[in-house]
Amino acid sequence: MKYSFIKPKRKTPITPEVQIVFTFFFITLIMLFLTYAFLLYKDYTFAKDKTNISSQTQHLQVNIKKMQAQIDFIQKQKALSEKVFTKNMVLKDSISNLFDLVPQRITLSRAQLLKNGLILYGITPNKDVYSFMLQAPLRSIFHTSYTSFYPAKNGWLMFVSTNYMDKSQNEELDIEN
Amino acid sequence: MLDKILESLYLKVFVNIVVQRTKTVVYIELRSKKEIIEEETVEFNTTALNNEMYNFIVRYAKESPYYYISIVDCSAFQGALPTCEKNKFSDYKDLSTAQYKCFENKWVFYTSKNDIYELEKKYEDVGLDFIFSPFVILQNFFKDKINGNLAMYVLVQDGFISVSMFENSQLLYAEHLEVLTGDDTDDILLNDEMDENMDLDEGIDLEDIDVEENDIEDLDDFGDIEDLDALEDIDEFSQSKDVEEELQESLDTLPEAEEDESFNEDYQRFTLIQSAVAHFYKDEKYESHFIENVYISDCIGVTSDLKKYLEEEMFFNVYVRQADLAVEVCELAKMELGL
Numbered sequence: 001m002k003y004s005f006i007k008p009k010r011k012t013p014i015t016p017e018v019q020i021v022f023t024f025f026f027i028t029l030i031m032l033f034l035t036y037a038f039l040l041y042k043d044y045t046f047a048k049d050k051t052n053i054s055s056q057t058q059h060l061q062v063n064i065k066k067m068q069a070q071i072d073f074i075q076k077q078k079a080l081s082e083k084v085f086t087k088n089m090v091l092k093d094s095i096s097n098l099f100d101l102v103p104q105r106i107t108l109s110r111a112q113l114l115k116n117g118l119i120l121y122g123i124t125p126n127k128d129v130y131s132f133m134l135q136a137p138l139r140s141i142f143h144t145s146y147t148s149f150y151p152a153k154n155g156w157l158m159f160v161s162t163n164y165m166d167k168s169q170n171e172e173l174d175i176e177n
Numbered sequence: 178m179l180d181k182i183l184e185s186l187y188l189k190v191f192v193n194i195v196v197q198r199t200k201t202v203v204y205i206e207l208r209s210k211k212e213i214i215e216e217e218t219v220e221f222n223t224t225a226l227n228n229e230m231y232n233f234i235v236r237y238a239k240e241s242p243y244y245y246i247s248i249v250d251c252s253a254f255q256g257a258l259p260t261c262e263k264n265k266f267s268d269y270k271d272l273s274t275a276q277y278k279c280f281e282n283k284w285v286f287y288t289s290k291n292d293i294y295e296l297e298k299k300y301e302d303v304g305l306d307f308i309f310s311p312f313v314i315l316q317n318f319f320k321d322k323i324n325g326n327l328a329m330y331v332l333v334q335d336g337f338i339s340v341s342m343f344e345n346s347q348l349l350y351a352e353h354l355e356v357l358t359g360d361d362t363d364d365i366l367l368n369d370e371m372d373e374n375m376d377l378d379e380g381i382d383l384e385d386i387d388v389e390e391n392d393i394e395d396l397d398d399f400g401d402i403e404d405l406d407a408l409e410d411i412d413e414f415s416q417s418k419d420v421e422e423e424l425q426e427s428l429d430t431l432p433e434a435e436e437d438e439s440f441n442e443d444y445q446r447f448t449l450i451q452s453a454v455a456h457f458y459k460d461e462k463y464e465s466h467f468i469e470n471v472y473i474s475d476c477i478g479v480t481s482d483l484k485k486y487l488e489e490e491m492f493f494n495v496y497v498r499q500a501d502l503a504v505e506v507c508e509l510a511k512m513e514l515g516l
Contacts, residue, residue, distance in 0.1 A: 003313045003509050005250065005276055005293055008306035013183050013242040 103133040109158075117164040118142070123156050124149075130159060138163050188214060189516070190237050190244035193506040194300075196224050196251055197335035197477075203230060204503030205237045208516070218503060226300055234303050247307035247510040248300065249314065249502060251337060252292035257312040257351035258285045259463065268462055278310075284348035286310040307510050311339040312351055314505050317512070318474050318498070319343075322419075328470040329493070331450060334502060335477045338446055340453040342468065349464055350457040354449045356442060419470060419496055443479055447486040454491065471495045476502040 001007050014022070091113075098118070102108055106129060110121035118138075124130040127149060138145050142163035149157045191206040200222050207215040221230045238244040258269045261279040266272045270287075277287035288310060297305055315332040316323055323330065327344035341351040450471075458465045471493040473479070484495045 001278075001307075001513060002280075003278075003317075003513055004247075004307040004309055005278060005288060006297070006305065006308050008245055008513070009304055011184075011243045011245075012180065013187060015242070 101134065101137045103129070105129050106134055114164075116167070117162065119163070120161040121159070122161075123152055123158050125156050127157060130157070134161070141165075184243060185210060187243050188241045189514075190241050191507045191510050192234050192237060192244060192246040192303075193503040193510065194246065194248040195334075195476075195502045195506065196248070199224065201230065202503050203233060204501070204507060206507050207237070207240060208511075226302060231302055238303070245306045245510050245514065246300070246303055247309060247506050248296065248305055249334075249506055250288050250292070250296070250308050250310050251334075252288045252296075253353070253355055254292060255286070255288035255310060255353050257287070257310070257341060257348055259348045259350065261285050280313065280316065280348075281346075283346060284351075286312045286351075307506075307513060309506055309509050311337070311353065312341055312348075314502070314509060315339055315341055315474060316343075317509055318500055318505055319472055322472055326470075327466045327468060328472055329450075329454070329468050331471065331473045332500075333446065333473060333475050333477060333479055333483075338449055340450055342457055344466065349466070350453075352453045352456070354453065356445050356449065419494065443483040444486065446479070446483055447490070450487065451491065469494055473497045474500045476500050 095111075095113075098111065099108075102122075106122055106124045108120055108122040112119040112121075124134075130147070130149075135145065135147060138161065143166045145161065145163045147159055147161045149159050152158045189208045191204075191208065193204040193206070195202045195204075200220050201224055202218060202220050204218045205216060206213060219233060221227065221233075223230065234246070238246075254275070256270065258266060258272075260266070260269075261282050261284065266277075266285070272287055274290055275287040276290045276293055277285050279285050288308075293308060296308060311332050311334065315330050318332070319330050322328065323343045324346045327342065327349070330341050330343060332339040337353060337355055339351070339353050342349040454468065457463055457468075471487055473483070473495065475497050478499075479497065484497055487493045487495045
């Protein structure tokens with residue numbers, strides 16, 4: 001100051017009121033920017049997660065397909081096993097029934113199960129016992145039945161019975177199974 | 178940088194306060210960067226900051242954050258000294274309780290620290306930015322004359338006169354004097370009369386009067402008066418007249434004295450100037466030269482009597498310039514801000 005005894009007070013349009021308003025707006029802006037940055041970050045992480053999840057979904061879908069194929073295979077295996085089990089049960093029942101058919105006076109030495117037939121080897125005291133007690137039930141089951149006899153050392157007759165079913169009936173049985 | 182940009186966007190408001198004897202003049206100037214937008218002068222019948230004045234100032238101060246309130250210092254203690262060297266201040270005056278400022282490294286103006294404090298306290302509601310000394314105002318008002326030959330410059334305010342002698346921009350002598358009101362002067366006259374009566378009662382003892390030889394020698398110098406009658410000297414006198422100022426003055430005629438009060442005040446001013454000149458001549462501390470021209474900055478409208486007294490009684494060439502003190506204060510405020 002060249003001419004005055006005192007210095008002038010500092011003049012500024014930024015009064016305390018204006019400072020408060022500016023501070024308020026500044027804080028608001030900072031909060032807005034922070035929110036915007038937070039949202040950007042969240043958006044980025046969300047997009048990243050989305051990509052990850054999408055790739056995981058694809059991966060899982062592939063896995064599901066594989067597993068579905070495995071399930072189908074296992075189900076087929078199961079069905080097959082059940083079929084085999086049933087067949088075996090049927091076979092077991094058939095064999096049991098077959099042996100039930102055989103009377104006590106006739107002794108079987110060998111039985112051969114064929115796909116459409118049955119060959120039995122055994123020994124019978126005589127032809128009548130065989131004809132009445134074994135041939136009759138066999139004929140009710142099989143369509144064609146041939147039996148040949150030859151004498152054993154003890155005077156009994158050894159026999160070979162060959163029994164066959166018709167082809168059409170055989171197919172029906174397959175379908176039933 | 179930001180401050181300067183903001184400053185350029187706003188108007189500047191200059192509030193200039195001049196406190197007179199019974200009233201206060203407030204001059205407002207609203208200024209853009211280039212021109213004056215608005216100016217207004219209002220007088221308030223108070224010497225303190227009352228509500229009316231406060232509201233008026235605040236109304237304008239609210240126009241812009243860049244408002245500057247200036248005031249003229251009216252402290253009775255103030256003055257100016259013809260040196261800027263601190264160690265020489267004590268030769269003239271004790272400035273231990275004063276606040277001073279050096280003007281262009283040539284002379285110093287001062288005032289009382291207490292008066293500055295009181296002034297700031299008085300106007301603390303609006304806040305003062307500048308307090309100017311009348312001597313600085315005087316220097317600025319007569320800056321076209323002050324760098325010339327020796328002359329006396331007088332600033333006439335309501336209630337005060339500031340007398341200064343300048344030669345080539347260097348202050349030689351300065352005095353700030355109070356012009357007393359009519360009632361005050363009556364009191365003084367009464368006191369003088371009482372003193373005289375007391376002296377008369379005591380009588381005059383001639384033996385008490387010392388007639389020193391030096392005084393008689395001084396009287397011998399009157400012989401030189403003959404030289405003054407020489408024609409060459411008279412020519413010098415006529416050459417020292419300021420023709421330009423006379424021309425200007427002829428356009429602004431001074432009012433004639435109408436009332437006794439103004440006569441009384443002008444006479445008081447004359448006596449104060451006379452005593453100041455006598456002090457300047459007599460006091461050996463001051464480098465005294467013969468004063469021929471007197472420039473008066475008239476801020477209140479002095480009558481032609483003052484000029485007449487100075488011309489007839491003291492043989493000065495007197496030039497009176499009308500001035501608006503508030504406007505001059507505003508000019509200084511602008512100069513302070515570099516506008």
